[in-house]
Amino acid sequence: MTYYRQVGDIPPKRHTQHRRPDGGLYYEELMGEEGFSSDSSLLYHQHIPSAIVDATPWSLPELATLANHPLKPRHLKLHALFPDQRCEDHDVVTGRRLVLGNADVRLSYVAAGAPSPLYRNAIGDECLYVEAGAGTVETVFGTLQARQGDYVILPRGTTHRWIPAGNQPLRVYCIEANSHITPVRRYLSRFGQLLEHAPYCERDLHGPSQPLLIEATDVEVLVKHRAGNAIAGTRMIYADHPFDVVGWDGCLYPYTFSIHDFEPITGRIHQPPPAHQVFEGHNFVVCNFVPRKVDYHPLAVPVPYYHSNVDSDEIMFYCGGDYEARKGSGIGPGSISVHPGGHAHGPQPGANERSIGADFFDELAVMVDTFRPLELGEGALVCEDHAYTWTWAGRGPRT
DSSP states (O other): OOOOEEEEOOOSSTTSOOBOTTSOBOEEEEEESTTTTSOEEEEEESSOTTOEEEEEEOOOOOOOEEOOOSOOOEEEEGGGGSOSSSOTTOOTTTTOEEEEEOSSEEEEEEEEOSOOOOEEESSSOEEEEEEEOEEEEEETTEEEEEOTTEEEEEOTTOOEEEEEESSSOEEEEEEEESSOOEEOGGGBOTTSOBOTTSSSOGGGEEOOOSOOOOOOEEEEEEEEEEETTEEEEEEEEEEEOSOOEEEEEESOOOEEEEGGGOOOOOOSSOOOGGGGEEEEETTEEEEEEOSEEOOOSTTOOOSOOOEEOSSOEEEEEEEEEOOGGGTTTTOOTTEEEEEOTTSEEOOOTTHHHHHTTOOEEOEEEEEEEESSOOEEEHHHHHSBOTTGGGTTTTSOOOO
16 A cells, blocks of 8 residues: 555654664664565664564464365354353464355454554465454554554554454454455555545545554464465564664554545446455455445346356455345345355345335445355354345255
8 A cells, every 4th residue: 555654653764773871772673565666664673573482383273174065055153163252261362263265365353342463464465354342453664553444454464453442342354365455455556646536535544653662572473375286374483572673664554544535436327346445455355335325226126136146156244334235035144145256146035125215325334255165264164144044045055
């Protein structure tokens, strides 16, 4: 994301001496994407950022998946994974339960009442949607405030931790990429500015505003990383606390974006899902459906037409409002619908007629479309509503 920010104390020119009050040098770190060929930031540390004193294996939560076979549309009830009200024993990092995944992206869910350990994803960017609750995300760049409806974008390699606020559990839908997650390319100028037709702009993106300095020694950081063709975890012990950055500048950093700041694109007839797109990664996109005026052609049918996902799986996470197309299916807040490639899907029976004449939909949902099939994680296997598959026909399966 080419949008420059400067925070804290930095020297007038990069790669030059930057001295602390006692005359010693700060340690400059370049954090950059695609080698030295894409967005980057320069961070100035009080201590050597490479200094570790121990490294041992970290056992990751269960990441095994099973193919969606036989091929079926599915309904997953994520709130059933964390039924207790406080969720005091769970945190946003280690408490995640894998719902769906493939070689490009993993979708998890967590309800957390405890602070997370320090954590760094060295595989890809993370896009986390706050369904409910609030909290603070402490990062090596500074602090972010995360509230209901916020997306939190964390670039690959960002050391951070989550701290829930208040008594309500922090419910988070986690999109973990094996790539970078960026604003949609068609919304950007060739120099990286969000254009006038984009449904949001730079004013809606909120990055850290000041450094976060913590003094400590022998500090544990959990690192998720590649190990051959597998995903592995390592516990690294740093000689000094990673949150020792006195200043940074550049175009690569974590930020929040509220779904409520997304300006919906509408038209006389039904708009296709790309009109709702907000982010993209390698082989997947993220869209959001927000409260909006709907189609105003005199003969419009406001709910979606039936469509076949010939190239992708469509995953909808329902997080608020009243989703018109799914009425009568059992889907509600906290649900995920899995509509796989190879199967035509669309409104529930009767939704087309009921929608005629509507001028506004009050719905809130986050959609991920993937271009490789998604498999079922352990979370999906224990929270599926098996009746959903047959709701279009009203009967089944055959005996």
